[in-house]
Amino acid sequence: MIPSAFEYERATSVDDALAKLAATGATGKFIAGGHSLVPLMKFRLNEPTTLIDIARIPGLAGVRDVDGAIEVGAGTVHHDVATSSLLRQQCPVVAETAGTIGDPQVRNRGTLGGSLAHADPAADYPAVMLAVDAEIHLRSSRGPRVVPASDFFQDLFTVDLAPDEIITAVRFAPVRAAAYAKLYQRASRFAIVGVAAALDVADGVIRSARVGLTGAVSHAVRLTAVEEALAGRQPTSEVVAEAAQLAGSDLEDVAGDIHASETYRRAMVPVFAKRALDGALARLPQR
Numbered sequence: 001m002i003p004s005a006f007e008y009e010r011a012t013s014v015d016d017a018l019a020k021l022a023a024t025g026a027t028g029k030f031i032a033g034g035h036s037l038v039p040l041m042k043f044r045l046n047e048p049t050t051l052i053d054i055a056r057i058p059g060l061a062g063v064r065d066v067d068g069a070i071e072v073g074a075g076t077v078h079h080d081v082a083t084s085s086l087l088r089q090q091c092p093v094v095a096e097t098a099g100t101i102g103d104p105q106v107r108n109r110g111t112l113g114g115s116l117a118h119a120d121p122a123a124d125y126p127a128v129m130l131a132v133d134a135e136i137h138l139r140s141s142r143g144p145r146v147v148p149a150s151d152f153f154q155d156l157f158t159v160d161l162a163p164d165e166i167i168t169a170v171r172f173a174p175v176r177a178a179a180y181a182k183l184y185q186r187a188s189r190f191a192i193v194g195v196a197a198a199l200d201v202a203d204g205v206i207r208s209a210r211v212g213l214t215g216a217v218s219h220a221v222r223l224t225a226v227e228e229a230l231a232g233r234q235p236t237s238e239v240v241a242e243a244a245q246l247a248g249s250d251l252e253d254v255a256g257d258i259h260a261s262e263t264y265r266r267a268m269v270p271v272f273a274k275r276a277l278d279g280a281l282a283r284l285p286q287r
C-alpha cells in the first residue's frame with residue numbers, strides 16, 4: 001500500500017514541534033523512528049496531512065540522573081536504552097527489556113516515547129513502566145503534565161495523551177530487584193505474554209511488589225492479585241511460586257489470535273509471572 005500525500009517538517013525544539021502541530025489543525029502527527037506510524041500510514045489507517053520530525057530535537061533523547069531518579073528522554077532509541085551504563089547499574093530491567101525489542105534496525109531507530117504513545121498491546125515497555133512505577137512526562141501549549149504509568153495505559157492503542165501533547169520523558173526511581181520475562185512472537189519479537197516484576201524488600205519482608213503484564217489483554221495492566229499475595233511475605237522462591245499461580249486469574253477478554261489461543265495465553269501468564277518474579281528475587285542483596 002502507498003500512504004496518502006503528506007507534508008514534512010523538522011522540529012528544532014519541543015515548543016517548535018508543538019507549534020507546528022497546532023498549525024496543522026490537529027491533522028499532523030509527530031514522527032521519530034516511525035516503526036508504529038508508517039505501517040498505519042501504508043494501510044491508510046492513519047492519514048496525517050503533515051509529518052513533524054522530532055527525532056533530532058536537542059535534549060529529547062538521553063538517559064540521565066535527575067536528583068536521584070532516572071530520566072529517559074522520549075526520543076531515546078531502544079539501542080541507547082539497552083546500552084545505558086546508568087540503567088544497567090541502577091535499573092537493569094529497563095535496559096534488558098529494550099534489548100529484547102525487535103531487531104537491530106528497530107532498536108536503532110525506534111524510540112521509547114513512540115512505543116509508549118502507540119501502546120501496542122504486545123509492546124514490552126508498558127509492562128516495565130508499570131513495574132518500575134514510572135511517571136510519563138507530557139507537554140502541550142498549556143504547559144507540562146505528569147501521568148503515572150498506572151493511569152497512562154487505558155485501552156487498546158489508547159493512552160492518556162491529548163492530541164496536542166507530546167511525551168518528553170519518563171522518570172522513575174532506581175530499582176535493582178526487577179526483571180522482565182516474555183514469550184516471543186518468533187518473527188516480530190513482540191510479546192505473546194510478557195511480565196515485568198519489581199520487589200521492594202526491607203528487613204526481610206516484601207513491603208510491596210509491582211507486576212505488569214503485556215501481550216495478553218488490550219493494554220498493559222498490573223497483576224494486583226499477585227502483588228497483594230506477595231506484600232508482607234518473606235522473599236522466598238516458595239512464596240513467589242504460590243503468588244505467581246494467581247497471575248491472570250481475574251483477567252477478562254484475554255486475546256486469542258494467530259500467535260496463541262486465549263487458553264494458551266492464560267496458561268502462560270502464571271508461567272512468565274513466576275519467571276519475572278524469580279528474576280527479581282535473584283537480584284535482591286544476598287543476606
